[in-house]
Amino acid sequence: MKYKELGKSSVKIPAIGQGGMGIGGYLSKDSHQDDNQVKALRLGFELGMTFIDTAEVYGNGHSEELVGRAIEGIRDKVFIASKVSPEHLFYDDLLLSAEKSLRKLKTDYIDLYQVHWPNPKVPIDETMRAMEQLVRNGKVRYVGMSNFSLRQFKAAQAVLSENEIVSVQVEYNLFDRNIENSILPYCESESIITIAYSPLDQGQIAGDYKKTKALEMIANRYNRTVAQVALNWLISHPSVIAIPKATNPIHIRDNASAADFELSDEDFEEISRVFTQKYIYAPTDRIRVIVGNRQVYQTVDEALENKLSFVPSPLDLAQDIRKDEILKPIKVTQSTDESGKYDYDLIEGRIRYWAWVIAHQGKKTIPVYVCEEQKVNA
Numbered sequence: 619m620k621y622k623e624l625g626k627s628s629v630k631i632p633a634i635g636q637g638g639m640g641i642g643g644y645l646s647k648d649s650h651q652d653d654n655q656v657k658a659l660r661l662g663f664e665l666g667m668t669f670i671d672t673a674e675v676y677g678n679g680h681s682e683e684l685v686g687r688a689i690e691g692i693r694d695k696v697f698i699a700s701k702v703s704p705e706h707l708f709y710d711d712l713l714l715s716a717e718k719s720l721r722k723l724k725t726d727y728i729d730l731y732q733v734h735w736p737n738p739k740v741p742i743d744e745t746m747r748a749m750e751q752l753v754r755n756g757k758v759r760y761v762g763m764s765n766f767s768l769r770q771f772k773a774a775q776a777v778l779s780e781n782e783i784v785s786v787q788v789e790y791n792l793f794d795r796n797i798e799n800s801i802l803p804y805c806e807s808e809s810i811i812t813i814a815y816s817p818l819d820q821g822q823i824a825g826d827y828k829k830t831k832a833l834e835m836i837a838n839r840y841n842r843t844v845a846q847v848a849l850n851w852l853i854s855h856p857s858v859i860a861i862p863k864a865t866n867p868i869h870i871r872d873n874a875s876a877a878d879f880e881l882s883d884e885d886f887e888e889i890s891r892v893f894t895q896k897y898i899y900a901p902t903d904r905i906r907v908i909v910g911n912r913q914v915y916q917t918v919d920e921a922l923e924n925k926l927s928f929v930p931s932p933l934d935l936a937q938d939i940r941k942d943e944i945l946k947p948i949k950v951t952q953s954t955d956e957s958g959k960y961d962y963d964l965i966e967g968r969i970r971y972w973a974w975v976i977a978h979q980g981k982k983t984i985p986v987y988v989c990e991e992q993k994v995n996a
């Protein structure tokens with residue numbers, strides 16, 4: 619395993635950790651596979667992936683419970699990163715969330731406590747005051763952010779008086795390299811760890827796509843798998859660690875040894891060249907809003923009303939979008955609609971889509987990644 623320094627601290631964390639979303643369920647609890655999932659986490663720890671990322675929202679708390687089981691007897695060997703949800707960012711709520719997470723994790727301290735998503739409704743200084751209180755009490759060792767834009771990240775750092783933010787967790791994989799335009803260079807220059815989430819694009823990288831064929835050729839030269847090459851490419855960036863989620867023992871072993879080789883400069887460049895998908899701009903009314911079986915608003919009025927109580931609401935997010943342009947592009951595929959009304963089907967970013975429509979009264983084209991095949995995310 620390769621290690622990286624956590625921010626400006628002297629703590630070293632593995633370059634490949636483990637993702638905890640889907641361990642114990644996604645948005646609701648799933649306890650069908652508890653024993654297997656605890657076993658999977660423990661195998662990962664034994665193989666050196668001792669960084670585990672979880673969140674209070676994963677499996678509605680069950681992910682943290684399973685992590686708590688997996689670390690029994692080896693707490694000091696494992697670096698636990700958890701996250702507080704955007705609806706709990708007021709001072710008292712945040713402290714309460716941390717207590718609940720500590721209980722579920724069966725530990726006295728969380729190594730890295732991250733704000734999962736920004737919430738424009740809550741003043742950032744209130745959130746960060748609670749974070750500093752947790753650090754003062756020894757309940758949290760380090761503070762991190764997730765899904766923050768560079769502007770939001772700097773604003774959060776500016777209100778901290780006793781701590782520095784050590785990490786930012788963002789989506790980063792060969793199919794989504796958006797962070798290279800802003801937050802990644804900042805992290806590299808400020809020695810802040812970039813935690814790459816969905817590093818395998820939710821398993822798509824290892825799928826059978828045109829572009830992964832190129833990766834396969836490189837992987838063969840190293841006698842490695844496509845997933846290993848994709849992870850290695852990510853962690854070749856000095857500030858980046860990757861947190862693939864895996865429950866299949868073959869995948870776990872594969873990921874654990876993804877840091878054990880060096881890509882040549884030529885191969886690193888070749889991969890960077892092949893995966894240069896840039897986002898494009900599409901008219902919002904040419905995008906069909908259907909996101910699998912997830913609940914989604916169909917009209918701007920529904921989005922404004924926010925009956926489903928999304929936090930942040932599309933309206934709140936619209937205010938942020940006006941300041942930042944957009945946090946990250948939404949994802950679409952070519953539309954399967956035969957009426958000719960739509961060019962694209964939305965597959966990821968149902969709140970961001972409506973927030974963009976609201977922010978610009980439907981008059982401005984939206985940045986989209988056009989994905990090769992259908993997959994459905996939150």
Ligand SMILES: NC(=O)c1ccc[n+]([C@@H]2O[C@H](COP(=O)([O-])OP(=O)(O)OC[C@H]3O[C@@H](n4cnc5c(N)ncnc54)[C@H](OP(=O)(O)O)[C@@H]3O)[C@@H](O)[C@H]2O)c1
Pocket residue numbers: 636637638639640671672734764765787788814815816817818819820821822824845846861862863864865866867868869870872873
């Ligand atoms: N901060 C945020 O908002 C946020 C958002 C998304 C994710 N995350 C974090 O990032 C973690 C990872 O992201 P993710 O779960 O979205 O996606 P991911 O890690 O990119 O992909 C997970 C999928 O890839 C498969 N896989 C894992 N290793 C593989 C390998 N070596 N070869 C082939 N397939 C492999 C897994 O299968 P098996 O499970 O069957 O092994 C699983 O289906 C999450 O668990 C979570 O901790 C954070």
